[in-house]
Amino acid sequence: MEIFKKVKIFDFVHYSKYGLILSIFLTIGAFILLITKGFTPGIDFAGGSSAQIKYEQPAPIEKIRELLEKDTQFKGVQVSEFGSKEEVLIRIPYTPTSAEKNLSPIISNLLQSTGKFEIRKLDTVGPKVGNELKQKGILSLILATIAMMLYVSFRYEWRFALAGIVALVHDVIITAASVIIFDIDLNLEVIAALLTLLGYSINDTIIVFDRIREKMLITRNNNIQEVINEAISSTLSRTLLTSLTVFFVVLTLYIFGGEIIIGFSLPMLVGVIFGTYSSMFVAPKLAIIFGFSIEKYHAKEIKKAKKAQEKKQLRQMYENGRV
Numbered sequence: 001m002e003i004f005k006k007v008k009i010f011d012f013v014h015y016s017k018y019g020l021i022l023s024i025f026l027t028i029g030a031f032i033l034l035i036t037k038g039f040t041p042g043i044d045f046a047g048g049s050s051a052q053i054k055y056e057q058p059a060p061i062e063k064i065r066e067l068l069e070k071d072t073q074f075k076g077v078q079v080s081e082f083g084s085k086e087e088v089l090i091r092i093p094y095t096p097t098s099a100e101k102n103l104s105p106i107i108s109n110l111l112q113s114t115g116k117f118e119i120r121k122l123d124t125v126g127p128k129v130g131n132e133l134k135q136k137g138i139l140s141l142i143l144a145t146i147a148m149m150l151y152v153s154f155r156y157e158w159r160f161a162l163a164g165i166v167a168l169v170h171d172v173i174i175t176a177a178s179v180i181i182f183d184i185d186l187n188l189e190v191i192a193a194l195l196t197l198l199g200y201s202i203n204d205t206i207i208v209f210d211r212i213r214e215k216m217l218i219t220r221n222n223n224i225q226e227v228i229n230e231a232i233s234s235t236l237s238r239t240l241l242t243s244l245t246v247f248f249v250v251l252t253l254y255i256f257g258g259e260i261i262i263g264f265s266l267p268m269l270v271g272v273i274f275g276t277y278s279s280m281f282v283a284p285k286l287a288i289i290f291g292f293s294i295e296k297y298h299a300k301e302i303k304k305a306k307k308a309q310e311k312k313q314l315r316q317m318y319e320n321g322r323v
Contacts, residue, residue, distance in 0.1 A: 019281030030177030042185030116289035189263030197271035
């Protein structure tokens with residue numbers, strides 16, 4: 001299945017310079033956000049309790065907050081709308097007393113005067129467990145990133161490998177910043193989205209890099225810009241089909257999944273867009289900026305082929321008893 005029946009060559013390298021400028025500004029802005037504002041730890045990492053409550057009528061958020069604040073074990077409670085006017089999410093900071101109690105009947109009793117409601121979900125995480133989850137989540141991200149870097153470094157010429165790694169970090173940093181912009185709590189769903197993005201982004205870049213390498217080997221064109229334009233244009237149908245399929249699936253999760261999985265769906269939406277964009281407009285352009293030369297690449301491949309042929313001849317001579 002193809003979107004374009006006839007491959008038209010687009011000048012991706014020319015437009016990449018604008019994409020690169022945009023990426024630089026976005027990455028700098030993302031770093032500033034990460035340093036100055038930082039993430040808001042969710043219950044998974046900070047510890048505490050969260051209660052999801054559904055009313056039969058629009059929830060009186062101010063009254064709920066006022067009633068809960070009167071009880072000392074609910075000091076610092078956060079009450080916010082959760083997907084609809086009838087649902088609220090109550091975040092309760094961790095205290096030793098609240099951790100040892102069943103909060104469901106206490107909340108029901110305190111909010112009795114606010115109307116008819118049901119507690120649909122109540123989660124409690126201790127600070128020790130939350131800290132362990134945070135450490136393991138961060139460690140999994142670091143290990144996955146290192147693994148991707150090693151794989152790309154082993155598979156490609158170092159300039160392309162470096163370009164792929166920079167593009168990968170670019171995608172993750174911007175997606176992580178979107179979590180702060182949209183005021184999403186940092187929890188296990190966000191970590192899962194970033195880990196999924198790592199695999200998606202590097203796969204998209206590898207498809208493009210493989211086609212560039214294939215074009216370099218089968219053509220004698222030494223103009224790296226023309227080779228890159230041909231390679232990206234020939235993979236455009238595949239890239240758009242894959243990206244749009246993933247995008248619409250994640251968009252469906254975002255629209256119909258509600259607030260409960262927004263920590264996964266929204267970062268994935270941002271990540272799919274930037275992962276596709278960086279594989280076409282950032283990574284190939286970076287390889288050119290890092291000084292990749294097709295002439296040197298061909299000379300290296302000829303030298304490698306010559307060595308392989310010499311080894312083959314020596315092996316044949318040895319097997320025939322001539323050495």
